[in-house]
Amino acid sequence: MRNKRKNAARLALLNAAFILLCLVTLVPVLYALSISFSGQGTALSGSLSFLPKDPTLENYRAILFDKPFLRWLKNSLILSAGTIALAMLCAVPMAYAASRWRFAGRRGMLRLLLVLNAFPQVLSMFALFRVLRLTNTLNTHGGLVVIYAGSMCVFAIWNMKGYFDTIPKEIEEASKIDGAGDLQMIVRIVLPLARPAIIVTCVMVLITVWNEYLFATTFLLDSQSYSLAGGLYQLQSNDYSRNWSVFTAASMLASLPLLLIFFKIQKYMVSGLTAGGVKE
Amino acid sequence: MKQKLRWKPWLYCVPALLLILIVIAFPIVYTGWISLTNMNLYHWADYQVIGLDNYVRALFKFDSGFLSALATTLVWTVFNMVIQIGAGFFIALGLNAPGLKLSRVYKTLLMVPWAVPAYISILLWRVGMFNTEFGILNKFLSVLGFDKVDFLASNAIAFISCMALNLWMALPFMISTIDGALQSVDTSLYESATLDGTGFWVRTWSITVPAVRPIIAPAAVMTTFITFKQFDIIYLLTQQRGYMTGATLNTVITYAHQNAFASNNYGLSSAVSMLLFVVIILFSILTNRSLRED
Numbered sequence: 001m002r003n004k005r006k007n008a009a010r011l012a013l014l015n016a017a018f019i020l021l022c023l024v025t026l027v028p029v030l031y032a033l034s035i036s037f038s039g040q041g042t043a044l045s046g047s048l049s050f051l052p053k054d055p056t057l058e059n060y061r062a063i064l065f066d067k068p069f070l071r072w073l074k075n076s077l078i079l080s081a082g083t084i085a086l087a088m089l090c091a092v093p094m095a096y097a098a099s100r101w102r103f104a105g106r107r108g109m110l111r112l113l114l115v116l117n118a119f120p121q122v123l124s125m126f127a128l129f130r131v132l133r134l135t136n137t138l139n140t141h142g143g144l145v146v147i148y149a150g151s152m153c154v155f156a157i158w159n160m161k162g163y164f165d166t167i168p169k170e171i172e173e174a175s176k177i178d179g180a181g182d183l184q185m186i187v188r189i190v191l192p193l194a195r196p197a198i199i200v201t202c203v204m205v206l207i208t209v210w211n212e213y214l215f216a217t218t219f220l221l222d223s224q225s226y227s228l229a230g231g232l233y234q235l236q237s238n239d240y241s242r243n244w245s246v247f248t249a250a251s252m253l254a255s256l257p258l259l260l261i262f263f264k265i266q267k268y269m270v271s272g273l274t275a276g277g278v279k280e
Numbered sequence: 281m282k283q284k285l286r287w288k289p290w291l292y293c294v295p296a297l298l299l300i301l302i303v304i305a306f307p308i309v310y311t312g313w314i315s316l317t318n319m320n321l322y323h324w325a326d327y328q329v330i331g332l333d334n335y336v337r338a339l340f341k342f343d344s345g346f347l348s349a350l351a352t353t354l355v356w357t358v359f360n361m362v363i364q365i366g367a368g369f370f371i372a373l374g375l376n377a378p379g380l381k382l383s384r385v386y387k388t389l390l391m392v393p394w395a396v397p398a399y400i401s402i403l404l405w406r407v408g409m410f411n412t413e414f415g416i417l418n419k420f421l422s423v424l425g426f427d428k429v430d431f432l433a434s435n436a437i438a439f440i441s442c443m444a445l446n447l448w449m450a451l452p453f454m455i456s457t458i459d460g461a462l463q464s465v466d467t468s469l470y471e472s473a474t475l476d477g478t479g480f481w482v483r484t485w486s487i488t489v490p491a492v493r494p495i496i497a498p499a500a501v502m503t504t505f506i507t508f509k510q511f512d513i514i515y516l517l518t519q520q521r522g523y524m525t526g527a528t529l530n531t532v533i534t535y536a537h538q539n540a541f542a543s544n545n546y547g548l549s550s551a552v553s554m555l556l557f558v559v560i561i562l563f564s565i566l567t568n569r570s571l572r573e574d
Contacts, residue, residue, distance in 0.1 A: 011379050018374065018382070022389040025448070029392060031416050032404045090296040097292035106289070116304045118560040122511050123536055123553040124307035126314075126546065131302065150303020153296055211397040229399055236403050237520055244407055244414055251400045262395035263388070266456075 036060070036248040059249035068224060069250060072231035075141065079216075079227050080209045082145035084202050087152050091201075095160035096186060100169070110158075117154040125218060132219055139221045147215060152205045159204075163197030164190070203265055210258060228254045308557070315550035327547070334551035346552055349535035356439070356531055357508045360446055364507075365500060367447070368454030373484070375455070376462045387459065394452035402516045405445050406432075410517070430525075432518050438527035442513050449513075450503065461495035462488070501567045505560070509533055532556050 030050050036059050038052040063069050098106055128147055129138075137143030167190065175185050191198065209227070216230035223234055232254060236247050315334055319327035338346040371390070375383045393401060407414050410431040418428045431441045465488060473483050511533045518527045519534065521542075530538065536556065539549035 007379070011377070014374055014377055014380060015382065018380075018386045021371070022386055025390055025393060027416065028401070028404055028409055028448070029396065032408050035408070086299075090299050093292040094296040097289040101289045103286070103289040109293070113300065114564075115561055116300065116308065118505075118564060119304070119308050119557050120509050120511070120533055120553075120560075122533060123311065123540075123549075123556070124304070125537075126540055126549075127307035127310040128303070130310070131306065146299070147303050150299045153299050154304070157296060207397075211399055213399050229397070232403070233399065236407070237522070240407055240523075241413070248404070248408070251404055255396050255400055258397055259392075259395045263391075266391065 032248040032251060035245050036252050038245060059245050060253070062246050063250045063253065067235065067246070067250075068231065069228075069253070071224060072226055072228045075225060076210060076227040076229070078141055079145060079148065080206050082141065083148040083152065083209045084205050086145055086149035087156050087205055088198070088202065090149065091153050091156035091160055092186075092191070092198075095157045096164055096190065098157070099161045099164035100172075110161075113154045113157065121151055122214065125215065128215075129218065138219060139225065141220075141225065144215065144219055147219070148205075148209050148212065152208055155204065156201050159201050160194065160197055163194050167193050200265065203261060206261075207258060210254075311550045311553050314546055315554050317547050319546040319550075320548075321544040330547070334547045335555070337548060338551050338555060344548070345530065345535060346532070346555075349530040349532045352439075352529065353508060353531040353533075356443070356510075357504060360443060360450070360507045361500070361504055363443075363447060364450055364454050364503065365496075368451055368458050371451070371455050372458035372462055373488070375459055387455075390455060391452045393448050394456075398449060398512060399516065401449055402445065402513055405448075406517050409445075410441055432525040432527055435527050435529045438518050438525065438529050442517055442529070445517070446507070446510065446513055450507070453499070454503065457499040458492060458496055461492035464495065465491045497571055501571065504567075505564070508560070508563075511537065 034050050034052050037055050037057070039054050039056050039058065097103075098110060132138040132143045132147075135143070137146075171193070172185055172189060175189050180188065211229055212227070213229040213233040216227045217233055220226055220230065223231065226234065232247065232250050235243050235250060240247065316329050316331060317323075317327045318330045318333070337344050342348075374380070375387055377383075380386075396404075409415050409417050412418050412428050412430050415431070417431065421427070421429060429437070432438045469487050469491070470483065473487055478486075510531070514529060514531060514534050515537065518525045518529055519538065519542075532552065533556065536549045536552040539545045539552065
């Protein structure tokens with residue numbers, strides 16, 4: 001009996017601790033959410049309330065119609081789709097080859113890719129700027145897509161290879177007897193089987209592109225062609241004090257799709273993220 | 281047939297390798313080349329090869345700032361990782377406490393920071409938390425009757441602010457990884473230990489920790505690299521163009537970036553980049569070896 005009561009007290013304490021922890025964790029998000037629904041003056045007022053005083057959609061109207069938000073959204077979608085297509089088109093065949101065939105130089109090449117990938121992307125910016133200028137692709141979405149795809153390629157190869165390794169060869173051999181060619185077999189048999197890995201890889205690429213602001217604002221010179229991340233970055237860097245409440249509204253809108261996708265695929269994320277990293 | 285198979289795998293690799301050659305390999309080679317020259321604002325087009333001078337300057341002249349940036353980076357990485365793994369472990373342990381009915385709800389709520397895009401989190405914290413006029417921390421302080429604090433103004437407090445934000449952003453991944461590992465621990469081990477009458481701490485230390493360690497290790501190593509290479513937090517909080525906050529906090533990577541894009545000292549910046557590259561490679565070889573022995 002006493003043990004039971006002690007246990008209940010312990011659980012109550014644990015619950016209290018977790019409620020406090022969740023509240024502290026959510027403060028920045030809730031605060032921004034409340035600002036996004038508040039009128040102009042509230043952000044500066046001394047009140048600590050998390051409920052907007054006179055709720056208004058003005059900030060959302062301002063970001064959607066006074067700023068090129070929808071244009072940025074369109075650009076983000078174009079950049080994401082282009083990057084996913086290019087990265088997967090390059091990575092899947094290589095991942096397949098590295099998983100299925102043992103050829104000279106295979107191991108060394110896979111290792112080398114990991115080594116090259118250790119170079120921090122931020123520090124390549126200057127060299128990449130020169131590449132883009134040389135090929136006349138500065139200020140184009142195409143140039144940015146190539147760069148994004150290249151920087152995600154090694155991750156995609158390792159991630160997909162790890163999954164292909166787990167698909168038994170016998171399944172493919174059966175379809176070979178049916179007379180299907182290599183390419184046909186990959187498209188019809190291997191890719192459908194590898195769907196979970198493909199989804200995780202695509203989502204990781206999507207998240208990276210969706211969140212990238214530094215290359216976007218450096219390589220695109222015209223703010224009309226910015227992605228969402230670039231546009232939001234610029235919004236807060238010119239005079240954040242005037243734009244703050246509009247910025248919070250923009251943040252909520254830009255985060256929402258990712259939030260939904262994230263909670264949809266979260267169970268794959270942990271295993272997917274660590275699978276490629278240190279194996280082999 | 282045999283002949284065909286020799287070049288076929290490489291054919292499959294060509295598109296990816298071409299892409300990697302342009303986007304990843306070329307910048308490294310180019311950076312290596314620039315690191316041997318005196319390219320800077322005054323020698324923009326007429327730069328010359330000056331050998332290893334940039335490396336000498338970075339490594340042996342203390343006023344270059346590289347060594348202090350390296351020290352900051354190491355302190356940053358160690359502090360963040362220790363707190364992250366420690367806090368992550370205890371939070372995950374709490375989530376797995378028997379009888380905690382709402383644990384799923386707590387877990388979902390605790391994952392929110394992970395789902396918010398990183399740059400948005402940082403920019404929201406920059407104004408919404410740390411700012412002297414708009415920040416909720418300062419509003420809180422003034423309600424309590426304290427003076428306002430500029431959380432990004434000097435190095436020590438900016439370091440702590442950046443670390444708080446990094447923990448906020450990174451803990452969900454750690455909690456989720458450790459939580460997954462904890463659920464894979466064989467519960468019969470606990471039962472026999474409880475029968476033996478061992479206390480919570482002894483049980484945790486001698487059963488739980490050894491059981492989850494090999495599962496957590498790869499994630500911890502990966503996070504260590506990410507923490508070491510962290511750029512966005514320090515850059516966006518303290519050194520945005522036109523909004524330098526007064527803190528001169530630099531990790532190696534923001535140091536290299538600042539030298540290239542703020543002071544246009546491309547030679548030195550490239551040398552630092554190459555040094556950083558070597559450090560990361562050495563570190564990954566080391567950790568890879570110890571992971572395999574585990």
